[in-house]
Amino acid sequence: MTRRRDLVAYAVAGVAIVAFAILLAFALLRLAETEAEMRRNEGDNMLWAISRAQSAALLLDSAVSRQTSLPQTDAEVERRYNVVLSRLTLLSEGPQLRYMGELGLADEIEAAARETRALEPRILGLSFGDAETAIAIHETLAPLIEGLGRAGNQSMVRQWEATGARVDRQRAAIGQVIISIVAIIVLGIFLSLTLLRAMAERQRVGQFLSRERETAELYRGFVALVSHQFRTPLAVIDSAMQRVLRSGKAMPRSEIDRRASQVRAEIAGLTNLLDATLDVVRLEAGQVTATPAQCAINELVERVKARQLAQTPGRAIRVSIADNVPPSVTTDPVLAEQILTNLLSNAVKYSPKTEPVSVSVTAENRQIRFAVEDRGIGVPHDEQAKLFSRFFRASTAQGVPGTGVGLSTSHQLAQLLGGALEFVSHAGIGSIFTLRLPDDWAGPTVQPARARAFA
Known part of the structure; x- marks a missing residue:
């Protein structure tokens, strides 16, 4: 089912990406078309050419009239005539000629242009007072001027219509581009949400796998603990009971008492092991809470020392309390005693019987x-x-009975008391474990579940 969901998610994401690319390409294409269409000004150019030709014809007609009524040089009329010819030549070639054809005036303009070109001898020979020639030139230019005027009007109307159509197309294109951009944004949001969801799912799966690995490691450690620590006491108990059963009434009372004490000691060890394991479980489940109260420091240390001496009589345990240490501290006395009991028990267990163990109490930086x-x-x-x-045990602890849960429990309990457990250790030399507690209750602290050493 998970694989099917992954395939569906990949397919949806792929379709969204393809749609994203298509919409983006479409928007860019429409923008390019709109930009190209905005640069088209054919109608403007033709209207300008037609109006300039009509203006040149009118100026030529006016110059001819002035030439016959007022004495002046022939240069003005000839120049005006040349301008008219150049304008007509521009309208009768290439795109301009096709445009005039689209207006339906190409033949009319061409005929008027031929007649105008035929006026060259008369215009060049025009003299003062030659009214007949002036009238003939005017009659020839009149159809040309009129045709150019109609062409200008039709070009203007056509330009207006083309401009309106172009504006409509541009408006439609802009609308399409806006819709495409909105769709791209929506797809982008969708892809972003899909990506974030995938990342969250991957993180969740990673956390799940991490918990699974931790559980597997815990299970392996617990199995190793059971196989090693539980099997040995049970074997001792079984061996002692078999010997009692085989001997029956022939076994002396002193031997029965010795073996009974041995069985009880092994059972006590198993009980302590189960209690330590249950402590770890309760801590992991959050079922252990701290109850702060006033705790006399001297009494706390003496209780821990007395308990240890009851288990290992004859061991040298030195206690020193600095003068600046206050009489009491606000903490959970039960949990603090459990931590110090674990630390002192380990110190005694992992050091030679001839070597003393010391417990020192100091005050520094409100701790x-x-x-x-x-x-x-x-x-x-x-x-x-x-x-x-x-369940971790150092390689140097091989052969020494232990569960590997005491320091883990103490570390978590120290955090529960708002303090920390630190150590400095050197193989073959010894160790110093330090419990730091605030002098005033501040609540639990959260620290990474790893060892913290200090020099």
Whole structure:
């Protein structure tokens, strides 16, 4: 079903892109046609040529009249005549001749032009007082002037009609271009939304795959934990009970008590392991909340020390509290004690029995710092980034019982208290884990779920 939706989405996007290209090409074509049509001025040119020819004929007729009534040189009449001939030549060639044909005046104008050209001897021989020749020239020019006037009028009407049609075409073209642009914008919005939707879907799928990978890693880690940490105590319990069953009444009471204590110790270890695993689950599900209250710092540290000594009597645990540390801090005492218990337990577990473990409390920058230091196996530098991951155990911890959930739980609890858990560690030398808590309750903090080391 997902593949079918993807194919449909690709098909729709492809059709939209093709339509986008077609509309864009159509809009550009119509704009080019409109621009080319706006540059056409054939009617304007012809109207100008016709009007200039008519004006030249009128000026020639006026010059002939003045020549016969007023003594002047012949140069004026000859010049006017040459201008008329040049105008008539322009109208009787090429596109101009076709245009006059479209007006239905080509033959009439051509005949009048031939007659005008035939006047050359008379015009050049015109003299003062030659009224008869002047009248003959006027009668020859009159049809030409009249025809050019009709041609000018028809050209003007035709130009108006062409201009109106051109405006209508341009208006229609502009409307089509506007519609095309609106359609392009709509398609662009559609493609953008489709792209954003695809990106969101890809991000959602990526997040889903990331969660799946995390779940798979959690499952593998949990399976490894169960197979290693659960199997060994169960094997010990099973072996002890089999020995009791096989021996029956022949087993001494002291041996039965020893094996019973061993079974109870293994069961206690399994219980602690299950509790640690459930803590991780509750934290991931957001079921653990902090309840801030006044917590006496000295009492908190002494409780953690006493609990650890009850489990490992004889271990040297040194406690020091700086003079500038306030008597109490506002935090969740239960969660803070759980963090420090985990840190102190790890310090004792991963350091030689002959080496002391120290707990120091200092105050700095409105923070209370609980530092737990050991001289144990330490954590290799290339593994420190994973130290707060669930079920992770350093390579130096091989052979030492553990679940790999204590530091992950402590890291998340520190954030829940509005503080942070930091460390500095060197393989073979030891580690210092520091719990930083605000001296005044500020609520939970959000930090990346990775180890944070400090020098």
